[in-house]
Amino acid sequence: EDKVVQSPLSLVVHEGDTVTLNCSYEVTNFRSLLWYKQEKKAPTFLFMLTSSGIEKKSGRLSSILDKKELFSILNITATQTGDSAVYLCAVEYGQNFVFGPGTRLSVLP
């Protein structure tokens, strides 16, 4: 069965820490992997990854995909309290699109 797994499911850090969130997948006909940040209701788009080994970066956030090992990581450096959210990984495969369970990140002041 196709699936997306995220780890850890929950993480508590202090401001200034660096965190790494993991997403692994098992799907057929992989097309892309996407990262979203969900603070209240609606997820907001962070990154879309289609090629292995090419890092995407936006400010303190960066992400990379390994299509051989079937995983992606999302790094957040110098975390701030505003980074507190659920981070969702989603995989697009064939005509389908499935979300992982999310990692709930809490950044304490």
Add this chain to the structure above:
Amino acid sequence: SAVISQKPSRDICQRGTSLTIQCQVDSQVTMMFWYRQQPGQSLTLIATANQGSEATYESGFVIDKFPISRPNLTFSTLTVSNMSPEDSSIYLCSVVVLVGYGYTFGSGTRLTVV
């Protein structure tokens, strides 16, 4: 990216009643997607709505329970019918406007059924 206006943003409904959620997109899109997020869970796709044809439902979701309309390329509605407390969730519509920029989501509807 697209701007999606979704309403209502929240509602508290009596069991046995129905609620219709609307999504208006500021640009024409071929496909619109409806998701449900139950408390503490991730997003689950309910159905894909194409303009001019019937929606395609995912396993576990049926048209009688979640009828969808898609009258044009910028608008869609999802109705949650004969509601029970188990339908209490966040409901989200989404679209893909630009390839390579992922899905854009509406602001969500938080539904509580009492």
